[in-house]
Amino acid sequence: MPRYRDVFRVPEFTPLFLGGAASAAAQTVAGLGLATLVFRATGSPLLAALAMFGPALAQLVGATTLLAAADRLPPRTALTAVALVFAAGTAAQALPGLPLAATFSLLFVQGLTGSVGNGVRGGLLNEILPRDRRLLGRSVLNMSVGVCQIAGFAAGGLLLALLSARGTLLTGAALYLAAALLARGGLSARAPRASGRPSPAETWRTNARLWSSPERRRVYVALWVPNGLVVGCESLFVPYDPEHAGLLFVCAGAGMLAGDTAVGRFVPDRWRGRLAAPLQMLLAAPYLLFFLRPALPLALAAVTVSAVGYAASLLYQERLMELVPDELSGHALGLHSSGMLTLQGLSATLAGGLAQLASTTTAMTLLAVTSLAVTLASAGKGKSAEPGTVNLVPRSR
Template sequence: MRTYREVFRTPEFTPLFLISATQVAASTASGLALGTLVYAATGSPLLSALSMFGPSLAQVAGALALLSAADRLRPRAALSGLAVLFALGTAALALPGLPVAAVFALVFGLGAAAALGGAVRYGLLTEILPKDGYLLGRSVINMSGGTMQIGGYAAGGLLVTALSARGTLLVAAALYLLAAAAARFGLSGRPARAGGRPSVTETWRVNARLWSSAPRRHVYYALWVPNGLIVGCESLFVPYAPRHAGLLFAAGSLGMLMGDLLTGRLLPPHRRERLAAPLRLLLAVPYLVFALHPPLPLALAAVALASIGFSATLPLQQRLMALTPDAMSGQALGLHSSGMLTMQGVSAALAGALAQPTSPAVAMATMAAVSVAITLALAPGLRGDPAAPRQVVSSAGRFEEAAPEERAP
């Protein structure tokens, strides 16, 4: 599978694509509206950043408790039910007079549920597409996410002006309901991928097996930490440039779109792997210019250029899949997504806390410098070709890796 046309001809990919795109548009518009609402109410860069990226921080709870459900629930029912939950939660955030504490309780609750949603969605993608089509399909979904973020931030800024922040939240809730309808009527009634009942114990067991491999740990670190630190930079766009935050977010989304097109579609596999390390550096280096308080055009160019580097996650995901048995691929992708979003939430909190005594510009440049240092430190563990572990079936009927692996300390 080498073309986008082949991907879209695959049954059920188009509905899954629409579900993902609609939810990204809803979360983008609602995040901008909520960040604006909280900043207007509190004047705090930290609380504004947490309101926009706090759901990512809550993903750790979902990753630790809910991920085993991703393979044990019917995908159509799970995706449609979760979309309805997000619609109700987003509508509740629009209630006038809602205390800030209640806002954050809702935000973190929805974030925990989002961990399960990502695992179900990407696990279903591995069923819908053949193995050689996964990277191409994931790049399409990433590009749609970038496009929806561009449109979502632009439309969100207009809606906040025209309807108010609360009105924008209600529009986002309606988009979640559209995603629920697309899941219910566009996907087939596939059975769950695994038997048994979801449990915290089973989630921990598989997470421990995934974490037991040193090569996988290096990939997870590279997927989570440098990426998250740069999202921490993005979380400060509102206090850095309150009137132009939407433009900065849109520039970042445009860069992500360009990067996914370049890495997922245009680069041949051997060059994609060769450019993975430079792309990880590109993600952070342009943000160093914010230490100089650049004018808006230069700031927009730096954000767009840096965001091309987010496409480094595509070859890293391919490496992760090569290192992971098929039986654990759904939870492996869920752990990647939840860990990445959790680190983004942590980084948003760190960036906001750093900006309080200094300034948003200083905090952004500092986070970028740390991202560069961590990328360089992780580089030795990401060299060489990954070798996929073999699978065997244990006497208990569980899939296990044939060879013992190094355990995490």
């Protein structure tokens, strides 16, 4: 079984890892700062949730118009440009007196750009690492997100106290700039994985090709829907408990780190197919407790246990890569990221709307119940794998 040191021995993996970590830290710091700024200005849970997860909604537009660029641009140039766009947009959001419409317009541009960047990064990982190390490599990248969420939200809470929300946004912009420098200086120049010019028409054709397979469709739905609904629960941390929202996000990052570590490094191959659905049920079930508005220690424990279930995504991503040709790996992973983030944005919007109509705890409970129902319905359609196979995808009876 490959070890962590094996992936870090690959020269280009380290700058890819550090660049992704810097971007993740920037996203958490800037997202917390912007959500706090918007909530203080408007008092709206809906707008606060959209401020933190709004770029995800633009991913749908990017996935249907720009995603062909993920395999048709030089990876180093693309990753550098994406990080610079995020740095400039985040710095602009810190400008005093910036209208709310301009703030959300910048979020939309960042979301469009991010839809390409996620595909480029995922496809480049497949180029850098041998096939037998890719799951572990994705696990390490996911773990870095967990660590950076812990550090980012903890630092974000401190920065909010020391520098204000605008100072927190500027810190996020500086981290995005660091990601751009890491990509430019640490990655080698590579040719695009696919030939041809990126265009909306090519994006549509490739999306249709990927979506034409029933098995790939099942994997995408499993990657997008249950997780997206739980992110909707997380989007309400600020209105649920403004004073301890950063701590709740830290616990979510810690749980995700633990789950990715366990699945990526220690779970044997023969168990992986059986764990995907149970992990997604674990992801949603703890949020049922929020209907009772638990005390802070119990809420923190529930969030931590829940986030372990995010590791199910590693298993579904592994299956997705088995179902697509290498030259479309960036587009396929970009479609996954865009769809996942779009569902997260829609769920955050739904959560904010429900919270305004009812309460934050009611919204969390309804989203958790729906996530559990989707996972159980999908698992009920599956069949057990034959010996020696990995059956990660629910199959029709």
